[in-house]
Amino acid sequence: MTTILVTGGTGTLGxxxxxxLRTEGxxxxxxxxxxxxxxxxxxxxxxxxxxxxxVATIVHxxxxxxxxxxxxxxxxxxxxxxxxxxxxxxxxIVGVDRVPLGYYKSKLAVERLIEESGLGxxxxxxxxxxxxxxxxxxxxxxxxxxxxxxxxxxxxxxxSEVADRLAELAVAHPAGRVPDMGxxxxxxxxxxxxxxxxxxGKRRALLPVRLPGKTFRAARSGGHLTPERAVDRGxxxxxxxxxxxxxx
Numbered sequence: 001m002t003t004i005l006v007t008g009g010t011g012t013l014g015x016x017x018x019x020x021l022r023t024e025g026x027x028x029x030x031x032x033x034x035x036x037x038x039x040x041x042x043x044x045x046x047x048x049x050x051x052x053x054x055v056a057t058i059v060h061x062x063x064x065x066x067x068x069x070x071x072x073x074x075x076x077x078x079x080x081x082x083x084x085x086x087x088x089x090x091x092x093i094v095g096v097d098r099v100p101l102g103y104y105k106s107k108l109a110v111e112r113l114i115e116e117s118g119l120g121x122x123x124x125x126x127x128x129x130x131x132x133x134x135x136x137x138x139x140x141x142x143x144x145x146x147x148x149x150x151x152x153x154x155x156x157x158x159x160s161e162v163a164d165r166l167a168e169l170a171v172a173h174p175a176g177r178v179p180d181m182g183x184x185x186x187x188x189x190x191x192x193x194x195x196x197x198x199x200x201g202k203r204r205a206l207l208p209v210r211l212p213g214k215t216f217r218a219a220r221s222g223g224h225l226t227p228e229r230a231v232d233r234g235x236x237x238x239x240x241x242x243x244x245x246x247x248x
Contacts, residue, residue: 001024001025001026001027002026002027002056002057002171003026003027003028003029003054003055003056003057004021004026004027004028004029004055004056004057004058004059004170004171005028005029005031005038005051005052005055005057005058005059006018006021006028006029006030006031006058006059006061007031007032007042007058007059007060007061007062007076008031008032008060008061008062008063009028009029009030009031009032009035009061010030010032010034010035011032011061011062012129012131012159013061013091013129013159013162013163013166014030014032014059014061014062016159016160016163017059017061017163017166017167017170018030019163020163020164020167021167021170021171024167024171026171029051029055031051031062032062038050038051042062042068042071042072042073042075042076043068043071043072043075044075045075045078045079048075048076048079049079049082049083051079052076052079052080052082052083052085053083054083055080055083055085056085056086056087057085057086057087057088057089057170057171058076058080058085058087058088058089059089059091059166059170060073060076060088060089060090060091060114061091061166063091063107065102065103067106069106069107069109069110070106070109070110070113073110073113073114074113076088077113077114077117077119080117080119081117081118081119085119086119086120086174087119087120087121087122087170087173087174088114088117088119088120088121088122088174089121089122089123089124089166089169089170090110090111090114090121090122090123090124091124091126091162091166092107092108092110092111092123092124092125092126093107093125093126093127093128093224094125094126094127094155094180094181094182094224094225094226095125095218095223095224095225096108096111096125098218098223098224099215099218099219099223099224100214100215100218101215111123119174120173120174121174121176122169122172122174122175122176122177122178123176123177123178124162124165124166124169124178124180124181125177125180125181125226126157126162126180126181126182127154127155127156127157127180127181127182127183127224127225127226128154128155128156128157128224129156129157129158129159129162130156130157130158130159130183130234130236130239131159132156133154133156133192133236134196134239134240134243137192137193137196140193141193141196141197141200141202141204143204144204144205145204145205145206145207146193146197146204146205146206146207147206147207147208147209148188148189148190148192148193148206148207148208148209149189149208149209149210149211149216149219150189150190150208150209150210151188151210151220152188152189152216152219152220153186153187153188153189153222153225154186154187154188154189154192154224154225155182155183155185155186155224155225155226155227155230156183156192156236156239157181157182157183157231157234158183158231158233158234158239160234161181161231161233161234162181165181179229180226180229181226181229181231182225182226182227182229182230182231183230183231183234183235183236184230184231184232184233184234184235185230185235185236186225186227187236190206190208192236193206194206195236195237195240196240199237199240199241199244200240200244
């Protein structure tokens with residue numbers, strides 16, 4: 001079995017990828033800012049050479065909307081090349097080339113760095129995880145009037161589905177840009193909010209908000225969706241029911 005490094009291996013996605021790879025018998029090194037013995041801040045790169053030594057494949061899950069992803073990717077690529085890593089797998093987002101959100105632009109830039117790295121590479125784009133949509137709804141539900149993006153749909157996906165696919169790609173040969181993955185259903189944010197309120201038993205009046213600008217025009221046109229690549233299980237309502245302890 002091969003040695004695989006998972007960056008962001010303690011996060012929502014990375015933790016599940018690590019579990020799946022270890023279950024299959026692979027040696028997995030978990031890299032994050034706090035996980036020892038491979039506690040590395042990718043933006044600084046200190047200790048990265050030791051972490052990648054002897055690694056055959058890197059699954060790059062570490063990311064933050066607070067900035068620094070491109071610098072982190074450059075450090076990771078440099079260390080991977082020096083160590084002779086054969087395969088770099090990267091998780092990206094559907095629509096990074098169509099929706100001009102700042103974080104999406106950064107993810108697209110990282111894709112380009114990987115494609116031009118000289119390493120064997122695989123890139124998977126998916127839609128937003130259920131967990132992210134839930135965190136947004138929980139935050140907005142704290143207000144007396146719950147704001148929702150008017151005219152914007154979303155296609156949330158179960159993170160375990162993505163973890164399964166990433167683990168599969170990690171043990172395969174470099175495949176370049178593989179087909180996108182999206183959740184099984186597309187709903188407006190208004191419908192997602194109603195599902196959240198119904199499932200949690202909360203009562204809030206919804207306040208549709210229509211935001212201006214290129215980013216939200218692209219979102220309203222479905223630039224972050226991939227209906228033709230929908231998975232066949234794991235709806236947002238099922239996710240909420242499981243979180244609340246009810247039947248899926």
